[in-house]
Amino acid sequence: MKELFLKFRFYFVALILILCAALILILARSCRENRSMEVLPVKAIESLPDFQVQDVTEIELIYGKHVAKLVRGSDVWNLHTNGKPVVIADPAKVLLLLEDISRAKLLRELSIDSETEAEALALSGANGGKTIGCRVILRGKNGGEIRNLLLGRVHYSVGEQIGRYRTNIPDGRYVRLMLAGKPHYFLMSRPMLDTIPLSAFWANPVTCPNMGMPILIRYTDLANKKILWEVRPEGNQYKLTIPKDKKLNIKEMQQKLGFLTQAPLSRDVAAENVEFKPDSRLDIIYANGFSYSLEMQNDPFDEWKRLGRLTPAYDPEFTFRMQQETDDALAKRKKQYQAELEREKKLFGGQIFVLRPSLINIFETVPEK
Structure with a gap:
């Protein structure tokens, strides 16, 4: 057996090296495909308090200089400009947005220690960063804030490989919250694709x-x-x-x-x-x-x-x-x-x-x- 090993030791060594190289390539590809979520350290978090959709009386969406403000009237939602209602909003879009926010769960808290890391997720706008996110504010009857979220980049799960292409599915959103006066960064369970701060987007298509x-x-x-x-x-x-x-x-x-x-x-x-x-x-x-x-x-x-x-x-x-x-x-x-x-x-x-x-x-x- 020893003589057989010595005779073919070169081939055994080559086989081991090939297997090691293949394992390294598989691990590298797996890390690359999941880098959008796994590269940041995480820790246990607490859930946000629940709220009822009917308790929301005002929605404000802010992205840079773009602002869309929706205010609940007696029986409809209205788009406001300069404090005055200008057009009736699409009730289906408003309800979808509120349900999305109410059902969203905080999956992970991200340990972000620098403005550069926050900018990479489009969550640095609150501190004057170059890459800003979309601010979503929900208010109640007395003007009190129910939610104040800074939404950053959409998170995508790794999808199916089709030829040269990969289909990635939006499954979450990075978000910045102020808790006890300090900024906290999370991965949220819903992508919030309809948080568009353009008044025209929310206009009722009937009117x-x-x-x-x-x-x-x-x-x-x-x-x-x-x-x-x-x-x-x-x-x-x-x-x-x-x-x-x-x-x-x-x-x-x-x-x-x-x-x-x-x-x-x-x-x-x-x-x-x-x-x-x-x-x-x-x-x-x-x-x-x-x-x-x-x-x-x-x-x-x-x-x-x-x-x-x-x-x-x-x-x-x-x-x-x-x-x-x-x-x-x-x-x-x-x-x-x-x-x-x-x-x-x-x-x-x-x-x-x-x-x-x-x-x-x-x-x-x-x-x-």
């Missing part, structure tokens, strides 16, 4: 039917940092038409990009035989405060030809890639992921757009008409 209409399309040359053209509605007509001399085929883009079909433009929008060029960006801004941005850039990496980026300020780190593929490669991918492609309807013409999760909530300033 404000034009809130879902586009008010601006802007096409920008990124290389030269120049706006090539803009289109705005004329008068009260919430309908945008791209002239044929504009360098963009919006109709084709609607077919290729599923997120545009979620809030479609006018059917009059069309431009024939033009191409969406690299190193450019398309912005579509709606009256309800939603905005869609698509960047096309030259990508220096491997076989990737273009980089498409959907940019919601809700989570600036969320990006997606698209790849120009051959017919054979496209057919193979289509067969492999037929269920996903049919459900999402993201496959058109030879480009694949994976837009998950579909978070298109932003905090951009809506341009004046």
